[in-house]
Amino acid sequence: MSAVPGDVLVRLDDVVKHFPVRGARRHRGEREVVHAIDGVSLEVRRGETLGIVGESGSGKSTLARCILRLQEVTAGSIVFDGTDITALSQRRLRPVRREMQMIFQDPFGALNPRRRVGSIIGDPLAIHTKGSGAERKRQVQELMELVGLNPEHFNRFPAEFSGGQRQRIGVARALALRPKLIICDEPVSALDVSIQAQILNLLVDLQEEFNLTYVFIAHDLSVVRNVSNRIAVMYLGKVLEQAASDDFYRAPRHPYSAALLSAATVPDPDFADRRERIVLVGDLPSPIHPPAGCRFSSRCPRVRPDCSAAVPALEPRLADPPQHTTACFYPLADGEVFTRTEPARLEGPLP
């Protein structure tokens, strides 16, 4: 899929989200916080799909919730469609909410089990429009048809649908107001692989039909690959690499991106056996006390002493175009592979 650059729909500028640690003692005079997002700047252009990948705890879901103002940001600004929504009151936010919707990860948890699906899909219409009940029902049935559900099932409860069908209900709800932006928070990771493709195809079709902009969050790069124009890799609340989809998959610059790519599932078992797996050691470090300097330095196979000394800027590296930015002092050259799985033994004293 080729990038169709439009004007900027969403701009995040140095967004920070810290969660206070409940019951934590003050640490050197400062309250301890979880650094969920630490200075993220992103742009989403109209009509494109921005894929955000990263492992659990990287802050990608928090980022989604900040864009939708389900979480208040600690610092930074969010501009949506020309309006700074960072500090809008809930009342003035209402018209903006029509324009941005979300598809949730868990198709079971995101639908109220006590309500009929017609009522669930009609919720955004009931909140934002003044239609009669019959009019709304007609709209709901149209939506159900649009997402591939039997419109006569509006009267059923969520429990009577399969996971894939439930996710279609979630898509229909997100689509009801014809928003400009839909944030898909791991929309297929709870589904069977065979169903995943159906939902992804549905999302792509709907994007073409309604000129939607997607922010597509996933932890699996192979899922993002097929739908995204651009990719942003997050790790411990920071963006490590951002690139057009084709560039990214051809030549990942950041060692973390390379590790993620090597862990992605591929349909070809021969290739899967042949390729080099980069297995990272250890878990995600504590987001309360993230590593100094580069966030990835504690697990990076290519770490050098100066990685912990300064935070690498997110900027074009090597001969990359300006849209391909990497936050690494020692980016990988095209085609370069490395297989060491342990952090390299450091020369000299540890920081």
Add this chain to the structure above:
Amino acid sequence: MPVPGAPDPWELETEQADVIQGRSPWRLGFAKLRRDRAAMIALGVVVMIALIAVLAPVIAALIGHGPDVQYPPPIGTTIDGLPKAPTFSFLFGTDDLGRDVLVRVAYGAQVSLLVGVLATLLAVAIGALVGLAAGYFGRVVDTVLARVVDVMLSIPFLLFAISLASVVSVTPLHIGPIVLQQGIGIVVIVIGTFSWATVARIVRGQVLAIREKEYIEAARSLGAGSWRIIVIDVLPNVLAPIIIYATLLIPLSIVSEASLSFLGVGVPPPTADWGSMIAEAQQYYQEAWWFLVFPCLALIITTLAFNILGDGIRDAFDPRSTGTRA
């Protein structure tokens, strides 16, 4: 407040749409309840008691004895002024004033059920509101309301009720346009205000769990207001525990009412009431067992039936309970 079975706009045109009717959790619960034999018998008893209460005037007319009519000796009492044993014309005997115990037990059901249901409704209304607000809004609202609940639970009910009722019986209390004087009203208010705290706690706990559900976040992302979310998304999910607790609260309220009347601070005489009948019968139980036994039986059967029904409803609607009692 959406009630189970209330017409849902999405439910209306089922026949026209010609689809398989969705089996709501409520329907499944009712089906389960219907298979619970003990609960169905208890339900029958409850319905019967309700019928007796409603038809008390008819019963009185059929027998021909008014509830407050005092039959003079030797018809109503013995020549010594003692209650008379059950006979064909007085099936449950008479009391110390020569009144028909059967008719008075029937009329007593009116007071018991009325107070039981009204006090429960009051408790559930306050408790649900407080619990929903505390659980959903959290933070300061929760802290303040939790303290209020603690205070309510720490006030000794009987002591407070007795003092309030005795004060009110001498000087009616004026709260704005409402005048509180001795009678059913004050009993309902006292019992209701002392029962809501537990309801609030139960509801709050449930809401805390539901608040974290993704569908609540989905509703917020759609731009739904807090009260819309509370009424449409939260309340239906806490309705089951509320109804379960309410059916168990009714017998509790009935016993509380009887206790207050027994202590002479409930419904004032000459209104027929099980609690005050038991109190009066105390002095005569050695000579007149019927005077004590019949109101006691009525009270026991009523509370037992409500409790068994409440247990059945809990088994049927509580997702944590497994299976029904055989």
